[in-house]
Amino acid sequence: MRxxxxxxxxxxxxPGAYNHDxxxxxxxxxxxEARLPGARLHDGPGYPYAVPGEGTVAGTLVTAAPDAYGELLGVLDRMEGDAGYExxxxxTVRLRDGARVRAWTYVASPETALGPLIVGGDWFRHVPDGPRTP
Structure with a gap:
């Protein structure tokens, strides 16, 4: 198995946002902390959408606990799929030390209507109070 x-x-x-907890x-x-180059971030209805493009998105690289990986993958796929993500x-996820990591991420489905571009690619800075409350 891979x-x-x-x-x-x-x-x-x-971390610090309502779905994390x-x-x-x-x-x-x-x-x-990590960054995803080659992507842009757009505002959505209470959450952001990443799409391929010129820019960098700020975020977090999360490694699942080994005994929780399968369950977590299913939970995230359902939640993100219902919200219009794939x-x-x-x-090319980049860590603070410059290392590159291969990872899963969720991007907007082609049929998803995108909101305005989030300049700087950091949703927490775009809506500083919003991410922490549902």
Whole structure:
């Protein structure tokens, strides 16, 4: 079996945001700040959408606890799929030390209507009070 990939999260699943505590708390082995080059971030209805493009998205690389990976993958796929996202593997998540990591992330489905571009690619800076409350 292939090694499970970590998840790059950039919205409500980041530490400090409401879906992190609801879905990830206690199910992760590691969480560290990261960036996804080659992507843009758009505002959505209460959460952001990443799409491929020129830019960089700020987020967190989340490594699932080994015994929680399968369950977590299913939970995240359902939640993100219902919100108009598709899971995709990305090769270029960058950690603070410059290391590149392959990871899963969720990007907007082609039929998803996107809101305005979030300049700077960091949802927490775009809506500083919003991410922490449902």
């Amino acid at each position: 090694t499970p990939l970590p998840f790059f999260v950039y919205g409500t699943l980041r 609801r879905l990830l708390l206690g199910r992760t082995a590691a969480e560290e 899971r995709t593997a990305v090769e």
